[in-house]
Amino acid sequence: MLHHLRSFLFLLVLFSALSVAAWCQEFVQVKSVTLPELVWNTNTARIALRNTAAQPRTVIINVQARSHHGSGWETEHSLAASESITIDREFTMPPFPGKATVVISIREKGGAEIYKRKFDTEFGLENKRIGKLHPPQWFIEWNPYKQSPLAAEYPPLDMARRGHFVFYYPDNFAYVQTHLTELAEARDRAYNYVRKSVNPSFNDDVAVYLFPDLSTKFAYTGHQGQGWAFDNVLVEVFDPLHPNDPERTDPNHELVHIMTGPLGNPPAMFNEGLAAYLQVDHKWQNHPMDDWARSFDAAGMLMPINRLFALEEIGPKGTRGWVTYPESASMIQYLTNHFGFDKVMDAFRELKSGAPEQQNAAIFERVFGVSLNTFEKDWRTRLNEGNSHVPQNLVEGIQKEIAEDEK
Ligand SMILES: [Zn+2]
Numbered sequence: 001m002l003h004h005l006r007s008f009l010f011l012l013v014l015f016s017a018l019s020v021a022a023w024c025q026e027f028v029q030v031k032s033v034t035l036p037e038l039v040w041n042t043n044t045a046r047i048a049l050r051n052t053a054a055q056p057r058t059v060i061i062n063v064q065a066r067s068h069h070g071s072g073w074e075t076e077h078s079l080a081a082s083e084s085i086t087i088d089r090e091f092t093m094p095p096f097p098g099k100a101t102v103v104i105s106i107r108e109k110g111g112a113e114i115y116k117r118k119f120d121t122e123f124g125l126e127n128k129r130i131g132k133l134h135p136p137q138w139f140i141e142w143n144p145y146k147q148s149p150l151a152a153e154y155p156p157l158d159m160a161r162r163g164h165f166v167f168y169y170p171d172n173f174a175y176v177q178t179h180l181t182e183l184a185e186a187r188d189r190a191y192n193y194v195r196k197s198v199n200p201s202f203n204d205d206v207a208v209y210l211f212p213d214l215s216t217k218f219a220y221t222g223h224q225g226q227g228w229a230f231d232n233v234l235v236e237v238f239d240p241l242h243p244n245d246p247e248r249t250d251p252n253h254e255l256v257h258i259m260t261g262p263l264g265n266p267p268a269m270f271n272e273g274l275a276a277y278l279q280v281d282h283k284w285q286n287h288p289m290d291d292w293a294r295s296f297d298a299a300g301m302l303m304p305i306n307r308l309f310a311l312e313e314i315g316p317k318g319t320r321g322w323v324t325y326p327e328s329a330s331m332i333q334y335l336t337n338h339f340g341f342d343k344v345m346d347a348f349r350e351l352k353s354g355a356p357e358q359q360n361a362a363i364f365e366r367v368f369g370v371s372l373n374t375f376e377k378d379w380r381t382r383l384n385e386g387n388s389h390v391p392q393n394l395v396e397g398i399q400k401e402i403a404e405d406e407k
Pocket of ligand 1: 253272275
């Protein structure tokens with residue numbers, strides 16, 4: 001049924017495109033479109049148009065820029081009868097390395113497309129083609145961090161290479177400028193520690209973006225939240241007023257994802273569990289993983305192994321991240337202590353996120369020599385031999401957050 005509906009919709013679209021072409025005459029001509037050398041952040045396309053009609057016309061310009069991440073919007077422009085105009089149309093190139101494209105398309109309002117062209121470029125991991133950022137009005141209004149409104153203009157990002165890392169940060173971010181050596185040394189220690197732990201042959205460079213707060217990170221990247229990682233890119237909020245904030249992004253966590261990316265893609269219990277386990281001092285927000293798991297067990301909040309093992313990721317609604325990150329990490333810690341880290345990495349390589357549960361359960365049993373259910377029982381028995389030092393009000397707060405999230 002769905003299939004038929006789709007082909008029907010396709011025909012409908014084809015028909016309306018044909019009808020526009022057949023019955024509408026286009027009066028606006030595109031005389032020229034010129035782009036400067038593309039940079040990260042704001043660029044300006046110069047577009048010259050001529051209205052050949054004896055009536056006013058309206059055109060719509062759509063510019064879509066993509067550099068790993070997409071950014072684009074439409075603007076409307078009016079032309080008086082017989083008028084020629086030149087429009088300086090700003091657009092935002094997301095500030096990320098790799099192949100990048102800009103697609104400009106122009107149409108008359110209510111009419112067919114009169115111009116479309118794609119421009120290509122590539123930005124290196126060490127990129128110096130970086131401009132200022134002027135967020136468009138709709139983006140300023142969209143800002144989810146209402147208590148810190150976006151600025152009309154942001155400075156270019158500065159770039160600095162230190163060892164395996166290429167740092168990017170707003171060029172007015174004084175804290176990073178004055179602490180760069182120290183920040184780079186800490187990153188370097190994290191790089192070596194994670195590499196030695198999970199993937200000794202890893203030697204790639206990593207780009208690290210540091211922003212002073214959530215709204216500045218959002219302004220430059222369009223991404224919401226404290227931290228973000230993809231390919232060899234880390235994007236983080238680094239609050240200089242609270243350099244030891246327990247909620248600050250852990251220096252190891254995302255590096256584990258980057259360095260284990262080439263090894264496999266196991267279920268979240270192993271993927272996120274390993275990244276959380278390898279956090280600084282094996283701690284989750286200042287407390288050992290086992291302490292969190294014990295407190296959650298006492299409060300009846302643990303996710304049962306069969307559900308946890310089936311999760312493809314942790315974070316989305318219903319995955320109970322507050323509980324399942326430290327719970328998974330505590331399990332990885334137990335597996336490491338009882339069977340050895342090599343076995344954990346064997347399982348990491350062999351398990352497949354999204355594969356049938358029985359298939360993954362069989363791999364688990366083969367690698368560790370115990371069934372999932374026996375493992376869960378042993379882990380909980382061992383867990384309850386100790387005490388938790390996580391304050392009870394934190395656990396109750398999480399319980400409330402979960403109830404709210406799952407309402
Ligand atoms: Zn993670």
